[in-house]
Amino acid sequence: MTKKRNIVVKIGSALLANQELLTPRYGFLQRLLEDVAVLRSQGNNVILCSSGSVALGLRIIGETPESAGISDKQAAAACGMPLLLNAYKQVGHEFGFEIAQVLLTLGDFEDHRRFLNTRNTVHRLLQAGVMPIVNENDTITTEEIRVGDNDRLAAKVAQMVGASDLIILTGVDGLYDRNPDEPGAQFISEVTDVAPYMEATRGKSTLGTGGMETKLQAANMAQEAGVTTWIAQGETDRPLSTVLDGSRRATKILPHPNPLSGWDSWIANRLQMAGSLVVGEDVADALAEGDRPIRREDILSLDGDFTRGDVLHVYDNKGTEIARGLSDFTSEELRVLANNPDTAAEQLLGYKTRGNVVRANNLVMLDTRHLLWDAPEALGDG
Template sequence: MTVLDTDPAEFGHAAKRDKPRIVVKVGSSLLANTPDLRPRYAFMHGLLSDIAALRDQGFEVVLASSGSVALGLNALKSDSERAGIQEKQAAAACGQPVLLNAYKQIALEHGFDIAQVLVTLDDMEDRRRFLNTKNTVHKLLELGVLPIVNENDTITTEEIRVGDNDRLAAKVAQMIQAQHLVILTSVDGLYDKNPDEEGAKLIDKVDDVSEYLAVTSGTNSLGTGGMFTKMQAANMAQNAGCETIISRGILDDPISAALQNRRPHTRCVAKSTPQSAWAVWLTDRLQMAGSLVLSQSAADALENSESGVSCSDLISIHQAFQKADVLHIYDERGVEVARGLSNFSSDEAALIASNPDREIRDLLGYQAEMTLVNRQNLVILEDHHLPWDEPEQSLRVIAA
């Protein structure tokens, strides 16, 4: 059995706190003027003024901020359309001090300080690093400092990056067990079709995110995420019992005006019975580490199984993975049925499955059970989870 360090609270619902928590995500288009790519100080003053007011009202706030790449492109005399991955990494290095200096100076005017929390995909997907990041954010909140979270774009590549700050903000909301995720963007919220089209109507309430994924394609010129990633983020927050508000980033009270229903927005309601923090971490992934196809009979019996996933149930393995990676588990029809924590690497799992009559000690050099995913480390997917499509290419085919 794979054992990872966890907080006791990770296996239950959030403990009651005196102070409710809000995660606010701000996109690049709100923070950088176009075409000169300089900070939008007026908006930043309005944002931090509103955060100061919310803090005075008893809220704890975490800010997930884009903008470093956009602001850094100005220093490199480049733009987002021409910049490659290395140039964007360099732009992030140039833009981070510009962004944080602006935040710090404005925050100090309102009587509080800020801290930068740079994360990578591995910080969110690896359990121990996730908990270490969580502890840092909790300590900053305890000390009255505003954590400003962003992906560390100076060291990430396309293959290993989170990809968008919408879902990163949702992971932070899950991490700190926030009550509200507020995504500030350049439109009033989710529309039933492209908001530039005639007759487009704002959707003020969303219960089932999956109903609206087909109408959410498209991104802006500065950001990496469009409305599709915002719906993904909303689903992640919903599963953790956190409501999501998508609203236009206006100058005056951009957060509280939406929270108090004083301006148009889309509200994605939280699930009334959220999953445990452990189940949320297992199911809501930012990137697929690896996946399995099980025999149909094994997949059908999985929900009522007490033993989890056995290596003997494998039909094929997709993508290489390591021990303690979270796997996406499919049936033979290509339907994703579960996600769970692996006890073996992909090479080890394939070796065991291909040699059912040999002792595991002889195959691996150490004693272990046939169980690839223990039942306590397995979550059966339900209708409120957004499934991932099965990868087309197989790394290993175990059975025909």
């Protein structure tokens, strides 16, 4: 029996909600789900990562995209989610399939056990022939604990389900080498390295929380997991199948030829920085050679409040990110260990430990295929 191909589709708010009336755009939903039905009939699984709940709820609470604050958006999401799901359900029934809602928070991606539980739920829905519609739970999240954009959320879902393709539907037909409104802007049809295009992608849409920058960040995360990403205009008939069969213009971002394992991909592709540390140049060189843990005596400085099992970003003393790895200690424990290098770890912590901060098999070295994160300013203070 041939294994079904998993296709993740991210849909932006501007496609789902009328920007003036803030009501569902049923014409778009009709075209989208008709095409989803075609893909499903061809033996594919489709998972939607859908924005729109906040936009659809703003009118109900008397706010606009420009006036809404955090609490307004949380309340709008609570009002808009039933509208969004009802619209999907009505149109989905026309094409003979059921939908299910999967609401996630940052912790569902950053905590590995919750990540696996979510994956099991999504796989069970697909097994039953139900199409999952995934969204961030905007009713309870704040700026400090939210994913922040559905582009990267969709990339994490693609990684989670082992997708072959991630299709990001948006208001433009793909990536350009500069703002497409500028004279002489050149369309980019295929990308192997997203890094050269990052500076040209700042900005976001009125209704959404992510612009082209977050789409490229998402594409880079997908590349690491062996997923092909497509960025395409959503306002067309057959918006998905015409991308996959190459019959219309879209930007194709190629997967890395040697993708990371599921475990390494989960470690390397973060949505938020839990904590970070700096090691010396000799340690950085030794780590690059492989199969070496990070020990407490290696640490020059550290930043953040994290717990055991959180992923740390590792920098050399020039401020370049070199690795990401799973911490064996809380930030409080690690500060005690780093500040007392001559005292036995067992004596300091009250339990037996070798004092290795990140084990070798929980450490992923970064290279030119990763988008690196800037070091926190606090790391420069030692």
